[in-house]
Structure formats: structure tokens, C-alpha cells
Amino acid sequence: MxxxxxxxxxxxxxxxxxxxxxxxxxxxxxxxxxxxxxxxxxxxxxxxxxxxxxxxxxxxxxxxxxxxxxxxxxxxxxxxFYNTRTGLPRAERELAATAASRLNGCIFCASVHSRFASHHSKRKADVQRLLDEGLEVDLGERWNAIVAASAALTATPANFDRAHIDRLKAAGLDELEIADVIHAAAFFNWANRLMLxxxxxxxxx
Structure with missing residues (x-):
């Protein structure tokens, strides 16, 4: 070189x-x-x-x-990402970051946070499907709802609306867990663009 x-x-x-x-x-x-x-x-x-x-x-x-x-x-x-005494499990915070990174095209951030999502969830094959097939892949409704909400926030905050919150609630997330999805996706939407x-x-x- x-x-x-x-x-x-x-x-x-x-x-x-x-x-x-x-x-x-x-x-x-x-x-x-x-x-x-x-x-x-x-x-x-x-x-x-x-x-x-x-x-x-x-x-x-x-x-x-x-x-x-x-x-x-x-x-x-x-x-x-590390204050997990309450709220969303670490794996799903990393899933939100991975979804944001996948949509933004940040290969480096996606590699880091997909590894964390796989490690904490023990669902490496599903995480890889998200990377390979994109954000429309079916990962089960709870993960689908997290990915959809993260993608909406990443595209533009105005795309995230009550329907995403209702879907997250229907998938079993409480208000604190929903806040963690928002924080993880929003942070990496910004962090991706800085790194890129x-x-x-x-x-x-």
C-alpha cells in the first residue's frame, strides 16, 4: 500500500x-x-x-x-447502550442501532452493532438476515416493530408517528422500552452520518 x-x-x-x-x-x-x-x-x-x-x-x-x-x-x-438496569434489553438497543446503520449505509457501525445484537440475543442468523436482506425482512413481530420504528426515525423524524408507537406497544414494549428504541436509533442516525x-x-x- x-x-x-x-x-x-x-x-x-x-x-x-x-x-x-x-x-x-x-x-x-x-x-x-x-x-x-x-x-x-x-x-x-x-x-x-x-x-x-x-x-x-x-x-x-x-x-x-x-x-x-x-x-x-x-x-x-x-x-x-449500557444502562440496562431497566428498559429495553441490550440486544434490542443494538438491534435499533443496527437498523439505523443499515438504512444509512454505514458498513462500519453496522458491523459493530450487529455483532453486539448477535452476542446479546443469540440470534446471529436473524441479525445476518437483516444485514443481507434489508429492513423488510421478517424477524418476528417484536423485532419487526423495533426495526420499523428505527428505520422511520432514521429516514426523517417526521416519519415516526403514533402508528409506530402503537405497533411497539402491541409487540409488548412498555413506555420506557419504547423510549430506549427511540434513543438508540436517534443516536446512531446522528453517529452514522458523522462517521460517514x-x-x-x-x-x-
Missing amino acids: ADQIITDRIIATPVEKPPVVFTQDEIGWTPWIAPLGEEELSERHYVGLVEEARAKSPYFRLLARDPEVLEARTRADKDI SLGEPTATR
């Missing part, structure tokens, strides 16, 4: 065979704007990262250029 060229923080990196299909495999991500190097991270940046291990990620080191915004983003992310504007998925080496 040719050497990376960096000019005024812009990176031009020739990519060999980037992923072009949705997958549950681990893939990489390459930024188009130079992230901070690990050696450049200050205490302020580490506060923004929230978890020290995230310093290994070029995506989070790129977002660390604005550490206060990154901290708010990361704490919202962690609360939506800053870089591209790459094959792992």
Missing part, C-alpha cells in the same frame, strides 16, 4: 479492497482527517475520551480534537 499523505490535517490513503457489503466481521475504519497521535493526548483529551482504552481508536482520537463535545457524546452513548462524513471502512489487515 502506498504511503499515507498528510497535508494540513487531510489524509489521502489508498485503500485496498474496502468492505462493500454489510458484515458482522470485524473491519477497520480510516479517517480522511488526521486524528491526534496518542503522544499528543493531554489530560483534557483523556477526560473527553472517558475511557483510556479509546485512545487506541483513530475515530475517537479524531473526535478528541474537541474533547468537551466528545465527552458529552460518549457519556450519552454509554448511558443509552469523516472517513471510510477498511479491511482489517
Whole structure:
């Protein structure tokens, strides 16, 4: 692979065979704007990262250029997906994120959150069908309702209406669980578009 060229923080990196299909495999991500190097991270940046291990990620080191915004983003992310003492099970929060990522065409985010959805639900084949066949696939009414609501929010919030809430309730979700569907889908609708504007998925080496 040719050497990376960096000019005024812009990176031009020739990519060999980037992923072009949705997958549950681990893939990489390459930024188009130079992230901070690990050696450049200050205490302020580490506060923004929230978890020290995230310093290994070029995506989070790129977002660390604005550490206060990154901290708010990361704490919202962690609360939506990891605070599962009540509300929607983790698997279905990840399902909502996967559906949003599938609709937005974010191959990297879909790979991450489909793996989480598979791990927590033990329904890897169904999650793969969502990736392969799209959002109209029949996964059983509870999952169908979550996917439909997530897709409506992702396309445009105005597409999400009372009919989606009624369908979620009919599928057995209570109000707190419905709120978790909305939060997970809305967060990744935004996160996908940020990631898609800053870089591209790459094959792992």
C-alpha cells in the first residue's frame, strides 16, 4: 500500500479492497482527517475520551480534537447502550442501532452493532438476515416493530408517528422500552452520518 499523505490535517490513503457489503466481521475504519497521535493526548483529551482504552481508536482520537463535545457524546452513548438496569434489553438497543446503520449505509457501525445484537440475543442468523436482506425482512413481530420504528426515525423524524408507537406497544414494549428504541436509533442516525462524513471502512489487515 502506498504511503499515507498528510497535508494540513487531510489524509489521502489508498485503500485496498474496502468492505462493500454489510458484515458482522470485524473491519477497520480510516479517517480522511488526521486524528491526534496518542503522544499528543493531554489530560483534557483523556477526560473527553472517558475511557483510556479509546485512545487506541483513530475515530475517537479524531473526535478528541474537541474533547468537551466528545465527552458529552460518549457519556450519552454509554448511558443509552449500557444502562440496562431497566428498559429495553441490550440486544434490542443494538438491534435499533443496527437498523439505523443499515438504512444509512454505514458498513462500519453496522458491523459493530450487529455483532453486539448477535452476542446479546443469540440470534446471529436473524441479525445476518437483516444485514443481507434489508429492513423488510421478517424477524418476528417484536423485532419487526423495533426495526420499523428505527428505520422511520432514521429516514426523517417526521416519519415516526403514533402508528409506530402503537405497533411497539402491541409487540409488548412498555413506555420506557419504547423510549430506549427511540434513543438508540436517534443516536446512531446522528453517529452514522458523522462517521460517514469523516472517513471510510477498511479491511482489517
